[in-house]
Amino acid sequence: MKAIYKREMKMYFNSMTGYVFIAFFVLITAVYFSMMNILSMSPQFEYVLSSVIMMFLILGPMLTMRLLTEETRYKTDQLLLTSPISISGIVVGKYLAAVSVFLIALLITAIFPAILSIYGNIATVQIIGSYFGFLLLGGVFIAIGLWISSLTDNQIVAAVGTFVAIFLLIMEENIASWASGSVAFSLLFSVILAVLIAFYFYNNTKDKKYSVGLFGVLVILIAAVYAVKPTLFDGIAGKFASMFSVLTRYNYFAMGIFDMSSVVYMISFITVFLYFTVRVIEKKRWS
Amino acid sequence: MIEVNNLVKNYGKYQAVKDISFRVEQGEVLGLLGPNGAGKSTTMNIITGYISATRGEVKIGGYDILKNPREAKKRIGYLPEIPPVYVDMTVTEYLNFVADLKGVKKAEVKTMLDDIMEKIKITNVSGKLIKNLSKGYRQRVGLAQAMVGYPDVLILDEPTVGLDPKQIIEIRDLISELGKTHTIILSSHILSEISAVCNRVIIIHNGQIVASDTPDGLSAKLSQNRYRVRLKGDENAVLEAFDKNENVAFAELTQSDEEGTCDIFLEGANGVDIRETAFEVAVKHNFVLLLINSEKMTLEDVFLQVTENEPVEEKMPEATANKNKEEAPKEAEE
Numbered sequence: 195m196k197a198i199y200k201r202e203m204k205m206y207f208n209s210m211t212g213y214v215f216i217a218f219f220v221l222i223t224a225v226y227f228s229m230m231n232i233l234s235m236s237p238q239f240e241y242v243l244s245s246v247i248m249m250f251l252i253l254g255p256m257l258t259m260r261l262l263t264e265e266t267r268y269k270t271d272q273l274l275l276t277s278p279i280s281i282s283g284i285v286v287g288k289y290l291a292a293v294s295v296f297l298i299a300l301l302i303t304a305i306f307p308a309i310l311s312i313y314g315n316i317a318t319v320q321i322i323g324s325y326f327g328f329l330l331l332g333g334v335f336i337a338i339g340l341w342i343s344s345l346t347d348n349q350i351v352a353a354v355g356t357f358v359a360i361f362l363l364i365m366e367e368n369i370a371s372w373a374s375g376s377v378a379f380s381l382l383f384s385v386i387l388a389v390l391i392a393f394y395f396y397n398n399t400k401d402k403k404y405s406v407g408l409f410g411v412l413v414i415l416i417a418a419v420y421a422v423k424p425t426l427f428d429g430i431a432g433k434f435a436s437m438f439s440v441l442t443r444y445n446y447f448a449m450g451i452f453d454m455s456s457v458v459y460m461i462s463f464i465t466v467f468l469y470f471t472v473r474v475i476e477k478k479r480w481s
Numbered sequence: 482m483i484e485v486n487n488l489v490k491n492y493g494k495y496q497a498v499k500d501i502s503f504r505v506e507q508g509e510v511l512g513l514l515g516p517n518g519a520g521k522s523t524t525m526n527i528i529t530g531y532i533s534a535t536r537g538e539v540k541i542g543g544y545d546i547l548k549n550p551r552e553a554k555k556r557i558g559y560l561p562e563i564p565p566v567y568v569d570m571t572v573t574e575y576l577n578f579v580a581d582l583k584g585v586k587k588a589e590v591k592t593m594l595d596d597i598m599e600k601i602k603i604t605n606v607s608g609k610l611i612k613n614l615s616k617g618y619r620q621r622v623g624l625a626q627a628m629v630g631y632p633d634v635l636i637l638d639e640p641t642v643g644l645d646p647k648q649i650i651e652i653r654d655l656i657s658e659l660g661k662t663h664t665i666i667l668s669s670h671i672l673s674e675i676s677a678v679c680n681r682v683i684i685i686h687n688g689q690i691v692a693s694d695t696p697d698g699l700s701a702k703l704s705q706n707r708y709r710v711r712l713k714g715d716e717n718a719v720l721e722a723f724d725k726n727e728n729v730a731f732a733e734l735t736q737s738d739e740e741g742t743c744d745i746f747l748e749g750a751n752g753v754d755i756r757e758t759a760f761e762v763a764v765k766h767n768f769v770l771l772l773i774n775s776e777k778m779t780l781e782d783v784f785l786q787v788t789e790n791e792p793v794e795e796k797m798p799e800a801t802a803n804k805n806k807e808e809a810p811k812e813a814e815e
Contacts (some may be wrong), residue, residue: 195583196580196581197582198582200578200581201567201578201581204570205567205569207571208569208570236555267561268565268566268567268568269561269563269565270562270565270566270567271565271672272526272531272557272559272563272565273565273579273582273626275530275531276529276530276531276554276557276559277579277582277583278550278551278555278583279551279582280550280551280584292807400493408598479531479532479533480484480532480533481492
């Protein structure tokens, strides 16, 4: 794990990626800081951080897109997987390296609230909470990006995939509130879910007949449930979407509420995606 | 040292490796030979733990590669088909990383890497980025990588691909030398390389072992006591005369370099010295005997024979003899 971590850190800072990431992150934060704090003469730095979240759409893929894609592409995974280290060691090593780069950038931006504190009172608790939540949120996005990079050997595909995933997570609240009202949408959502399950089944078994059969059974089941008790579909998509409410959790931190359940939630989120990544790599060896 | 039992690997419905078993003893150099897509690389990938077998087991020094991967992998140095190098690192950086991966003690790293780079002759490029190296040097860096940590077992997938003739000889000598202290599995489609370096050869074809012996044993076994005999006389008469003789197990006409003569391959039936029979037949039919030469099959011939005509020993002689009979008159007409 240590060897992987060291190599990844070296790669971030031997190439431009690490510097560009940090520079870009600090620059964007500085722009928001100037506009929201200095020009509008407000001490509320936590709003700046909340605004910067949008930048994850670009920064997330930048950090994670080559982590595992390059290994598959240049066959260097052959070296890693035949070395006496575990797959989880490889995954965690890479993950921690990406998080470290992110953390460095985050620490640099701490200059801004420090500047504010010279000229007046700042909401220290909210700002510390924001930073803590921001770190966890970044950790979640990086874990997802790492997982997506394990699925493909193409950097661009990984980047776009990560972009879409982060976009959906950021937009999650909007999607949930929009989706929860409509029964038709819930029905559609259930069918999409059935397609995904059938596809997952097909991907694992490569058996067309049973996969289509499974899809048929699921659709009939959905139709039956809808016929018997249509109210059950009220807000099913919304409920499902709220399972991925990382941003809502972040907002608790930004308000200065140190909610233990949110911490556990974020860390479980990260763990699950790191576990998925390990599974994807392991599965490649068996197929 | 290496034990492979009933290895099977399926890719969907396609079976890449069908029930392969073999053992490699300490200090042995085993050559895996086979046409492209025969399953050599798949077998090596399974042995090193890069991919998993559908069935069967692999043991390295007594440790199962699946149940006890860490111990098993510690004992292996692997050079895959494409050297697994990070192109954006320098050679030294890369080898240091590999040493780190393999858990080499900090104090030993420098001397070990210097020694390996010296042996493989890459000291002069140690500061260069790997992306600026030629194919041959990348291959050497890959080989150096496999040697880091001085593992007992070296698994080399086509180690001399992309090297120039001088480098090939150097690497070959190096492998021979390493073979004294290491257990090596080496795959190649260059047969001279295998016969020069290996103690034992396994020929894999369509995912199965079709032959396994020492390089000399393999050619001896398949060529048996076959002789090339050159006679002055009509081709058909010669072939007929030998075909009728009961001491001849196999007779096949072949191209002759001399005008007015014909060459024939002969094999004696159960232990008869075919040279005597050849002489007797020649005298009896009034052919002038010009040459009797022991026909030793090279590994190339063995390889082609084993991979092309599957039931080697039984079917081939008759089939080719007949074919020649049919072709011979045509040539005569022309």
